[in-house]
Amino acid sequence: MKEHRKTCAEIFRLAGRVRAEVTISSSDSALTRFADNVISQNVAETSVSVSIKLTDKGRVFRVSLNQTGGAALADAVARALAALKLQKKEKGLLPPPAPKPLPSPAPGLYVPSTAALEPSFRAAKAADLARLCRPKGMKCYGTVENGASRLTVANNSGVFASHRETCALYSVTVRKGEGYGWAEQYSPDAAKIDYAGVNARAMEKAAASARPAAVPPGKYTVILEPAAAADLLLFLGYSGLGGRAWLDGRSFASGALGRRLMHPSITITDDALTGPAAGAPFDFEGMPREKVVLIEKGVARAVVHDRRTAAEAGARPTGHALPQPNPYGPLPQNLEMAAGDSSLGEMIRSTKRGILVTAFHYTNLLRPKPVEMTGMTRNGTFLVENGRVTKALKNLRFTQSVVEALGRVEALSREREVVYGWGRMCVPAMKIRDFNFSSSTGF
Amino acid sequence: MFELCEEAIDVLSSRRADFGDIRVVRTRTQALGVRNGETGSVDDSETLGFGVRVLLGGAWGFASSGLLTRSEIRRVSLLAVEIARASAALMERRVRLAPEPAYRDFWQTPFMKDPFSIPIDAKFRTLFEADRLMRRDRRIKSATASMRFVREHQWHATTEGSRIEQVLLSSGADCRATAVEGAQVQERGWPCSHGGQTLAMGYELIDQLDLPGHAEKTAAEAVALLKAPDCPSGEMDLITYGNQMALQIHESVGHASELDRVLGYEESYAGSSFATTEKLGKFRYGSPIVNLVADATLPGGLATAGYDDDAVKAQRWHIVKDGVLSGYMTNREFAPRIGLNRSQGSCRADGFANIPITRICNLSLMPGSAGSLDDLVRDTRRGVIMENNKSWSIDQRRLNFQFGCEIGWLVENGKIKKMVRNPTYQGITPAFWGSCDAICGPEEWRLWGVANCGKGQPPQTAAMCHGSSPARFKKVKVGVKAG
Numbered sequence: 001m002k003e004h005r006k007t008c009a010e011i012f013r014l015a016g017r018v019r020a021e022v023t024i025s026s027s028d029s030a031l032t033r034f035a036d037n038v039i040s041q042n043v044a045e046t047s048v049s050v051s052i053k054l055t056d057k058g059r060v061f062r063v064s065l066n067q068t069g070g071a072a073l074a075d076a077v078a079r080a081l082a083a084l085k086l087q088k089k090e091k092g093l094l095p096p097p098a099p100k101p102l103p104s105p106a107p108g109l110y111v112p113s114t115a116a117l118e119p120s121f122r123a124a125k126a127a128d129l130a131r132l133c134r135p136k137g138m139k140c141y142g143t144v145e146n147g148a149s150r151l152t153v154a155n156n157s158g159v160f161a162s163h164r165e166t167c168a169l170y171s172v173t174v175r176k177g178e179g180y181g182w183a184e185q186y187s188p189d190a191a192k193i194d195y196a197g198v199n200a201r202a203m204e205k206a207a208a209s210a211r212p213a214a215v216p217p218g219k220y221t222v223i224l225e226p227a228a229a230a231d232l233l234l235f236l237g238y239s240g241l242g243g244r245a246w247l248d249g250r251s252f253a254s255g256a257l258g259r260r261l262m263h264p265s266i267t268i269t270d271d272a273l274t275g276p277a278a279g280a281p282f283d284f285e286g287m288p289r290e291k292v293v294l295i296e297k298g299v300a301r302a303v304v305h306d307r308r309t310a311a312e313a314g315a316r317p318t319g320h321a322l323p324q325p326n327p328y329g330p331l332p333q334n335l336e337m338a339a340g341d342s343s344l345g346e347m348i349r350s351t352k353r354g355i356l357v358t359a360f361h362y363t364n365l366l367r368p369k370p371v372e373m374t375g376m377t378r379n380g381t382f383l384v385e386n387g388r389v390t391k392a393l394k395n396l397r398f399t400q401s402v403v404e405a406l407g408r409v410e411a412l413s414r415e416r417e418v419v420y421g422w423g424r425m426c427v428p429a430m431k432i433r434d435f436n437f438s439s440s441t442g443f
Numbered sequence: 444m445f446e447l448c449e450e451a452i453d454v455l456s457s458r459r460a461d462f463g464d465i466r467v468v469r470t471r472t473q474a475l476g477v478r479n480g481e482t483g484s485v486d487d488s489e490t491l492g493f494g495v496r497v498l499l500g501g502a503w504g505f506a507s508s509g510l511l512t513r514s515e516i517r518r519v520s521l522l523a524v525e526i527a528r529a530s531a532a533l534m535e536r537r538v539r540l541a542p543e544p545a546y547r548d549f550w551q552t553p554f555m556k557d558p559f560s561i562p563i564d565a566k567f568r569t570l571f572e573a574d575r576l577m578r579r580d581r582r583i584k585s586a587t588a589s590m591r592f593v594r595e596h597q598w599h600a601t602t603e604g605s606r607i608e609q610v611l612l613s614s615g616a617d618c619r620a621t622a623v624e625g626a627q628v629q630e631r632g633w634p635c636s637h638g639g640q641t642l643a644m645g646y647e648l649i650d651q652l653d654l655p656g657h658a659e660k661t662a663a664e665a666v667a668l669l670k671a672p673d674c675p676s677g678e679m680d681l682i683t684y685g686n687q688m689a690l691q692i693h694e695s696v697g698h699a700s701e702l703d704r705v706l707g708y709e710e711s712y713a714g715s716s717f718a719t720t721e722k723l724g725k726f727r728y729g730s731p732i733v734n735l736v737a738d739a740t741l742p743g744g745l746a747t748a749g750y751d752d753d754a755v756k757a758q759r760w761h762i763v764k765d766g767v768l769s770g771y772m773t774n775r776e777f778a779p780r781i782g783l784n785r786s787q788g789s790c791r792a793d794g795f796a797n798i799p800i801t802r803i804c805n806l807s808l809m810p811g812s813a814g815s816l817d818d819l820v821r822d823t824r825r826g827v828i829m830e831n832n833k834s835w836s837i838d839q840r841r842l843n844f845q846f847g848c849e850i851g852w853l854v855e856n857g858k859i860k861k862m863v864r865n866p867t868y869q870g871i872t873p874a875f876w877g878s879c880d881a882i883c884g885p886e887e888w889r890l891w892g893v894a895n896c897g898k899g900q901p902p903q904t905a906a907m908c909h910g911s912s913p914a915r916f917k918k919v920k921v922g923v924k925a926g
Contacts, residue, residue, distance in 0.1 A: 031901050032529070035708040039530040043505040043901070044522055045796050051486070061563075064488040066509040079487060086564035088571065090481050119504075119529035127533045141711035143900050173711045219926060248584040249623040327476060327483040327587050361714065364836045366847045367865060368628050372925050374845050376838040378714075397836075397843055397869070399925050436926030439869050441843035 001162050004152040007068045011052055012156040014077040018084070021096045021155040023051040023284060023323060028115065029147030029167075032122035036139055037130040039123060051323065054080045055096065058089035060325060094307055096155040102288050105163055106278035111189040114166040115148035121190075122146070125170065129199050133174060138206060142172040146190055151280055159286035165279065166190075169420055172198050173379060174206040178443060179392060181205025182359055182379030184227065186420035205358060205380035209392035214440060215383060217396060221354035221410070222435040223347045223384065226417035229337070230427045231360045231375065232402045233268070237332045238422070239368045240403075241270075241294050242320075243309030244329020250368050252403045253300040260298045262406040267338035268295040270304055270320070276416065277334040277424040282319065289319035294332065298407075306330040333423030340412025340428055347411050347431040349387040355396070355437075356382040356389060370401035376441070399438040408433045444608075448600035450513050451495050454520035456602055460527075462498040462540055464601040465520075466752065467491075467511065468795035471559060476589035477570045479578065483587055487563075492795035495523045501537025502530035505798040540775040541786045543755050545604035550749025552612040553742070554645030558592040561646050566590055569654060573618040576658035580666050585621040588654055589639065590614070591894075592646075595794075605754040613745055613906065614648045615641030615894060620662040622669050629668035629864060631849055633657040635686035636831050641892035642743045642908065664850060667862060674851050674866035676922030680826030681868055682819060682915050687848050688808065689891035689909035690832040695872040696728070696735055697803035697909070698898075699841035700762045701789075702771040704801075706780060712900050714839025717872065718768055720781050726768040729876030734809040735763040737772065739788055744805035745892050745906035746791070752799035755788035762806060766877075774801045793903035800899050807890070807910035811882025816913045819883055821857040827921055828852040828859070828913075829866045845869040845923060867923045875916060883912035 004024045011022050026048040033041035050073070051064040063080040065072055122144040133140045150164040168190035174181045183201035185193045224232070236252075245251040252261065272279050272289040281289055285307065293301050305313065306321035309329050320330035348356065355377075363375030374397060381393045413429040448465045455463030469491045476484035492509035493516065504527025506519045570588040577586035592614050599607040617639020619632040634640045634652055642648050683691060698704065699716045707715055718726065729735075739757035741747050750756055753775045761769040773783065774790035792799040813819050820828070834847030851866030852859045890910040897904055 029901070033711070033900055034533065035710060036535075036706075037533075038535050039502065039533045040708050041505075041798060041800075041900075042503060042526045042530040043507075043798050044526060045506070045901070046508045046510075046519075047492075047796060048509060049490075060482055060485065062486045064486055066490040066492060076489070083487065083563045086562060086567075087482070087485075088564075088567060092481055119526045120532070123529040123532045130533055139707070141707070143711060145901075171711065175710065248621070250584070250621065250628050325482050325484055327478040327585075361839050362836045364834045366834045366867065366925075369626055370925075374834070374836045374847075374923075376836070376843060378839055395838060395843075397838070397845060399845070399923055401925050404925075434926075438923050438926070439843060439845070439920075441838050441840075441871070443840060443842075 004150065004162060007050060008154040010070060010073055011077060014074055015054060015156065018081065019055045019096050019156065021053040024152040025049045027147055027149035030122065031143055031145045032126055033143050034126040035141045037133055039126055042119060052076060052080055054084050055093060056084055058091065058093050059084050059087035060093055061087055096157050097159060097285050097287055097307060099158040100288055102161055103273050103281045105281045106274055109165040109188045111166045114146050114168050114188065114190040117146040117190055125195055129172060132199060132203065137176065138203060139175045140172060145169040153282060153284055153286040155286065161282040161286040163280040168193055170195055170198055172202040174202040176206040177210045178212060179206045179210030180379045181209065186418055209380050212392040212394045214394045217437040217439050219434045219436055221351055221431065221433045223351065223354060223356045224430045225358050226427045226429055227359040227419055228357045229430045230419035230425045231363045233335055233337060233425055233427055234422055235365055235373050236371050236402050237335050239365055239371055241303050242329050242331045243303050243305040243313060246303040247309055247312055252369055252371055253303055256300050259300055261300050261403060262295060262298040263409040264298045265340055265409055265412055266295055266298050266406050269293050269336045270332035270334050271336050272334040275336045276418050276426040277336050279334055279424060283321040284323045285321045287317060287319045287321065292318050304330045304332045336426040337428060339414050339416050341414060342411035343413050343415065344429045347429065348384050348389060351384045352386060354384045355393065356384050371403050372401045374399045394443055395441050396437040397439045398436060400436045405432050405435060444598040445600055445606050447511065447513065447516060448598060450516040451520045452600055452602055454517055455497050458499060458524050460497045460499050460602055461501065462602055463496065464599060465493055465495050466795060467493045467598040469596045470794060471594045473559065473592045475566055475570060476587060477574045478587045479585065480574060494792065494795045495520045496798060497523045497527050498538055499524060499527035500531045502527050502534050503538060504530060507796040538776055539779060541778040541784060543775065543785065546750065546754065547606045548749060549608045551610035552643045554612050556646035558614050558646040559594065573654035573658040576655055577618060577620045577662040580662060582622045582624050582666050582669065583620050583662050584623040588618040590616040590649060599754060601754050607750050607754060609748055609750065611748055612645060613641055613643050614645060615639055615892060616649050616652050616654060618654045618658050618661060620665040622665040624669045627669045629665050631661050631665035631668065632831065633661040635891060636833060636849060638894055641745060641894040641906065642890065643745050643747050644743055668850060668864045671862045671864040674827060674863040674922040676924055678918045678920055680823050680915055680917055681919040681921060682823065682826055682828040682913055684828050684913045685830040686891040687829055687832045687846065688911040688914060689893060690835050690846060692735065692806055692808060692909040692911065693803065693893055694835060694837045695841055695844055696762060697806050700771050701801045701803060702773045702777045705771060706777060713898055717840045717842050722768050723781060724767065724769060727766055727877065728763045728768045728873055729766045730879045731766045732811050732882055733763055733766045733876050733879050735806060736809060737762050737804040737806050739804050741805045741908065743890055744908040745894065746805045746908065751788040751790045752792045753786060753790040755786045758788050760787055772801055772803055777801065791905055793905060797903045800903065802905045803896065803907050805908045808882065808914065810885040810888045810912045813881035813883045816883055816887055819881055819913060819915055820854055820859060823854045823915065824856060826854045827863065827866060828854060829868065842872050844872065868919050868921045869923050870919055878917040879914055880917050881915040887912040
């Protein structure tokens with residue numbers, strides 16, 4: 001933090017009377033990648049990124065660099081000051097915010113031992129799985145990652161917010177003939193990752209899906225494991241739960257706050273502070289993040305705001321700004337879906353005929369307002385008949401509105417998983433009826 | 444800069460590396476945007492750093508840093524060596540690289556106007572003007588206009604003796620209008636989607652694109668789409684237009700022909716490929732009129748350079764020839780696995796901080812003999828023209844794809860009848876390319892940039908181009924519904 005503070009002080013000195021906002025992101029990360037039971041890629045990266053936004057008399061300009069030396073900072077600030085004079089004056093430009101008390105970050109997000117893991121640790125984890133796979137005629141693919149990062153957001157009006165965290169991610173794909181299995185676990189603490197459990201899940205799924213059969217596309221009851229469910233939640237949040245999309249009328253929640261849009265079992269919250277998907281307790285303007293209940297028992301309650309969209313909406317900022325200015329507006333990055341009272345096993349047992357989905361692949365948005373998505377199933381798709389998993393299936397493509405699908409939820413699991421991707425999401429498994437698969441493929 | 448590079452080469456040579464290299468990269472990026480009459484985004488960025496790659500005892504190590512000092516280069520080089528030793532703990536065979544001569548050369552993207560010498564206020568004036576012209580209808584809720592410029596200066600030194608300096612330049616721009624009314628949200632962009640058109644050119648590209656000159660039509664089409672009928676559902680002829688064909692080529696041929704994917708090295712993330720190596724030279728990928736050529740020498744191509752990041756000289760080769768699978772995108776590690784004694788030179792890294800990986804080169808559909816787009820429409824009894832990609836998805840073996848486009852036009856009896864909204868189509872790669880029965884001629888051929896292709900773990904972004912003329916595909920499933 002000392003280094004970040006020193007860099008900020010130097011930038012503020014160089015900026016003089018001009019309003020300056022600084023975002024510094026630094027990280028040390030490493031990743032060991034394996035394929036075909038051997039290490040295929042093994043990399044480490046040390047990086048720092050400094051972004052300097054200057055505002056003066058309604059004008060704004062931003063420069064960024066990856067150096068923190070005095071000469072590089074001086075050059076960058078001089079370039080920004082020169083460009084600033086050429087910028088058009090804007091009436092709506094907000095001044096940098098004044099400092100506000102920041103909540104404490106959730107405990108356990110920085111674990112020194114995770115930051116310090118060596119290449120030999122990662123190689124050993126990959127080797128452990130390869131040793132299990134070879135005698136069974138299986139091939140393994142995946143990554144072992146660890147890293148530490150610090151984010152600082154500061155301005156010369158007194159804001160100084162800094163947060164550090166570590167990340168460990170173990171992701172495994174196992175192939176047995178035509179069968180695939182996948183499992184993944186994220187934690188800020190590498191010691192809390194159940195490497196053996198991840199291996200076992202991926203290997204079991206690969207073995208079980210070795211001879212997949214075809215089913216015709218159509219509407220099925222689906223049981224989505226948390227990774228698949230997270231894909232739906234990601235697009236729901238990205239396209240519909242941000243203040244800018246809501247103001248533009250592009251969101252499913254536009255003009256619909258207070259209305260029931262989904263099944264009463266659906267409650268979605270953005271919580272960077274205390275929940276399992278917690279992260280930095282401030283946004284990219286250094287404002288405190290708030291816990292926001294977005295969907296409550298199926299009723300649209302709120303969207304997230306930065307200072308700008310809050311002012312336009314007549315609402316309170318919730319601390320969800322991305323780096324300013326940007327055309328996207330605020331976005332939720334710590335989504336959490338409330339648990340239900342079922343389990344994956346109970347969902348299977350209660351299903352007469354349905355499809356169990358491990359994960360989706362290459363999902364994308366077709367129409368924003370209903371959050372209509374498409375994507376493929378991947379790494380373990382199974383037919384459920386009369387309460388039992390009866391066979392592996394060839395992969396299917398879905399084309400489905402997420403808002404409509406969440407209106408047809410039949411069960412949510414008690415257990416939830418934290419899925420690491422765009423921010424973090426904590427998601428249960430879901431059972432949904434009449435989920436639309438629009439086409440199939442030959443494997 | 445090459446003097447600093449010698450620090451890494453000395454460390455790697457003293458450890459008896461099979462191969463090693465250092466790439467120092469200085470990147471200047473300028474991204475400017477406006478939205479609804481205000482600055483939407485602005486960033487003028489410069490980064491500098493280096494990445495060291497070492498092949499030691501047949502295993503790879505890589506490390507990078509943004510601190511360019513002799514001591515840091517030494518530290519990072521030794522870290523790369525340590526990582527390579529860890530990699531050797533889990534290997535089945537030694538990595539051997541396809542041979543390539545050592546080069547000492549300088550190469551740079553040709554351009555007419557240096558975009559970084561054009562004043563910021565002149566760029567913003569163009570953007571604000573385009574933005575203003577798009578906001579004349581109250582149903583336009585979001586108007587955006589943007590420009591991006593990237594100059595990447597690379598110094599690449601290898602233990603084999605190559606010393607290659609390159610300066611790669613690209614420029615790009617677009618304007619985009621989003622119309623909203625009731626449940627309908629419709630977008631239209633000029634000249635295309637995915638951040639607009641980007642090519643390896645200078646500011647002359649921005650002049651050619653003339654954003655203000657196309658802003659009003661762009662917005663008018665977004666508004667017109669609100670009331671247009673939905674694209675019909677069923678099987679009919681499809682004519683791809685605009686950058687939709689670029690996405691079709693990119694997803695169903697480009698990624699499918701990356702040899703690392705084909706061999707399973709991307710299985711954990713992006714997936715593999717149906718175009719497996721036993722099919723090379725035999726497999727019917729498309730109809731006999733389909734010729735797809737990879738070309739790292741293509742003027743304006745975003746993957747065009749003198750050399751790739753394996754220090755391999757730029758080349759041009761067929762991926763699909765007369766409809767048959769004929770080649771792959773390769774690096775020096777995997778080329779020998781298919782019997783090549785030289786890499787095709789399609790290995791690139793995202794900046795200095797990432798290890799070079801196999802990448803799609805510029806990949807283009809060669810023009811056919813169907814004349815102009817008007818000629819093709821006259822020759823079509825019932826079909827849909829789909830323009831500019833809006834949504835894209837393809838399975839992990841690059842077979843089952845589904846695309847959505849910004850706008851469609853229904854064609855009946857050789858005439859364009861009406862605009863249709865939410866056009867989508869779905870297919871299976873070889874069957875789809877096999878149904879290609881007409882490709883327009885060279886007069887319709889355009890190059891489209893893909894500036895944001897993601898691949899790898901850790902994720903890397905690369906840029907490339909795809910050229911094509913409009914083409915027709917028979918009996919395609921269009922108008923896919925959510926049910």
